[in-house]
Amino acid sequence: MNKGFDEIYDNVFRETKSSLETAKQKNRKFLLIVFGVLIVINLIVYFLVDFKAEVTISISIAIIVMIILFITSRTSYKKMYKQIVIETLVKSYNNGFSYYNEGIPLIEYKISNFDGAFDEYKSEDRIYGKLKTGDRFEFAEITTYKIREYKDSNGSRTEERKKTFSGMYGIVWLEKNLLSDIQITLNSVMNKYNKDRIEVESGEFEEDYDLITKDKMMAMRIFTPDLIEEINTIKRSTKIPIEIKIDENKLFFRYKCGQMFEPPILKNDLDRDVIRNYYNMIYYPTHILERICENINNVAEIDNEE
Amino acid sequence: MEIKIIIAIVISLLAIYIIFEYNKLTKLKNKVKQSKSSIDVYLSKRFDLIPNLVECTKAYTKYEEKVLVEISEKRAMYAKSKDLSLGKELNDQIINLLVVNENNPNLKAVEQFVNLQKSLIKIESELQAVRRIYNGDVTLYNSEIEVFPSIIIAKIFRFKPEELFEIQEYKRENIKIE
Numbered sequence: 001m002n003k004g005f006d007e008i009y010d011n012v013f014r015e016t017k018s019s020l021e022t023a024k025q026k027n028r029k030f031l032l033i034v035f036g037v038l039i040v041i042n043l044i045v046y047f048l049v050d051f052k053a054e055v056t057i058s059i060s061i062a063i064i065v066m067i068i069l070f071i072t073s074r075t076s077y078k079k080m081y082k083q084i085v086i087e088t089l090v091k092s093y094n095n096g097f098s099y100y101n102e103g104i105p106l107i108e109y110k111i112s113n114f115d116g117a118f119d120e121y122k123s124e125d126r127i128y129g130k131l132k133t134g135d136r137f138e139f140a141e142i143t144t145y146k147i148r149e150y151k152d153s154n155g156s157r158t159e160e161r162k163k164t165f166s167g168m169y170g171i172v173w174l175e176k177n178l179l180s181d182i183q184i185t186l187n188s189v190m191n192k193y194n195k196d197r198i199e200v201e202s203g204e205f206e207e208d209y210d211l212i213t214k215d216k217m218m219a220m221r222i223f224t225p226d227l228i229e230e231i232n233t234i235k236r237s238t239k240i241p242i243e244i245k246i247d248e249n250k251l252f253f254r255y256k257c258g259q260m261f262e263p264p265i266l267k268n269d270l271d272r273d274v275i276r277n278y279y280n281m282i283y284y285p286t287h288i289l290e291r292i293c294e295n296i297n298n299v300a301e302i303d304n305e306e
Numbered sequence: 307m308e309i310k311i312i313i314a315i316v317i318s319l320l321a322i323y324i325i326f327e328y329n330k331l332t333k334l335k336n337k338v339k340q341s342k343s344s345i346d347v348y349l350s351k352r353f354d355l356i357p358n359l360v361e362c363t364k365a366y367t368k369y370e371e372k373v374l375v376e377i378s379e380k381r382a383m384y385a386k387s388k389d390l391s392l393g394k395e396l397n398d399q400i401i402n403l404l405v406v407n408e409n410n411p412n413l414k415a416v417e418q419f420v421n422l423q424k425s426l427i428k429i430e431s432e433l434q435a436v437r438r439i440y441n442g443d444v445t446l447y448n449s450e451i452e453v454f455p456s457i458i459i460a461k462i463f464r465f466k467p468e469e470l471f472e473i474q475e476y477k478r479e480n481i482k483i484e
Contacts, residue, residue, distance in 0.1 A: 199442030199445055199446050201438060218435075220438045224434075
């Protein structure tokens with residue numbers, strides 16, 4: 001059973017506040033101790049050593065060590081934050097869902113054919129479970145890069161890393177096999193000339209998306225006017241379009257939302273708006289997936305009745 | 307001499323454009339015709355269930371004989387003419403008849419009627435899908451013949467706008483599928 005945000009925010013706040021505070025304090029203590037030790041070492045060097053150069057080197061090394069330690073502690077705090085806050089949020093939203101820090105394997109992204117070639121792939125923050133229709137799903141944050149090597153004006157080899165996608169990617173393993181391919185892709189001029197494109201009655205939908213399939217009947221039976229309107233609502237609320245591909249018994253989706261569950265830097269870690277953003281990251285995709293799967297199951301039920 | 311070449315080029319380009327636009331409008335019109343024939347397929351499938359429905363109504367419901375005869379006659383007329391507006395009228399009458407039958411407690415357990423409802427639900431789902439595909443094709447076609455400059459080609463070659471098709475839906479909520 002999926003719970004509303006107001007219902008779970010107090011629970012998340014209550015259950016995670018003290019664990020987060022403890023984790024933060026541990027981190028701060030460690031950094032302060034290291035900082036203290038480095039200051040003592042530098043003072044010793046300053047008073048014992050005559051040569052300014054060695055004092056400068058010592059201070060520089062101390063600064064570098066502090067920066068490395070700060071980055072390392074921030075990384076480990078992020079992991080801890082996600083284990084404490086995001087896991088609690090996911091479980092509060094739906095007890096049947098699970099959260100893992102690790103992401104989706106590359107092979108599971110490649111089978112969707114969303115991206116052409118890319119050179120680097122990263123994934124983290126995987127959520128998986130069963131939708132209320134009984135279909136198994138998982139989604140995670142993924143980032144893909146293209147790396148281009150070239151020689152600069154000095155003749156030395158340089159690498160240029162370009163981000164090709166950053167956001168959410170997921171798969172649903174459908175209980176019913178549709179024996180069809182249906183795609184909702186982002187609106188593109190080239191798609192207008194695709195003979196498999198279907199014109200949908202919603203002008204708002206047509207502005208953002210193209211519905212493409214060889215099985216027009218099945219696509220229209222699944223993507224009913226009310227489901228189309230739900231897809232429009234998500235775009236209106238989040239300003240981000242969602243890409244969907246149904247390939248027989250699998251549904252793939254992609255959502256260019258950037259980082260999903262990064263702890264805030266300037267705001268309070270349990271700020272209501274921050275937690276609401278995380279909640280929306282779980283609510284919007286699971287809600288639309290449940291609606292699509294419901295329609296798929298309805299169509300399959302009707303067809304099997306005969 | 308140069309002017310003659312320019313005029314010849316302009317005329318050629320104009321001719322190419324006219325041919326291109328005419329072909330495009332023809333393809334869009336044919337797509338509409340194709341979608342229309344799909345609607346006819348599913349409407350006919352639905353109307354093929356009329357004898358079954360009339361039988362259930364006669365056996366279990368007090369319904370005016372005159373109306374049942376009219377429905378059967380309209381079905382025959384539709385089969386000949388394939389007129390969508392007649393199809394719409396007939397569809398409305400069938401749905402009214404179904405609502406009357408569904409309110410009859412004697413019919414809920416009758417296997418023939420329950421099977422009829424299941425068939426109708428499937429056809430309804432398919433009919434709504436083809437109706438939306440048809441309306442999408444009509445929208446594309448009508449938009450193309452109304453925008454400038456293709457409106458000129460449309461008027462010259464007498465491409466006329468098509469009407470959208472709306473039909474009363476048979477609501478699934480009335481039925482419990484077991």
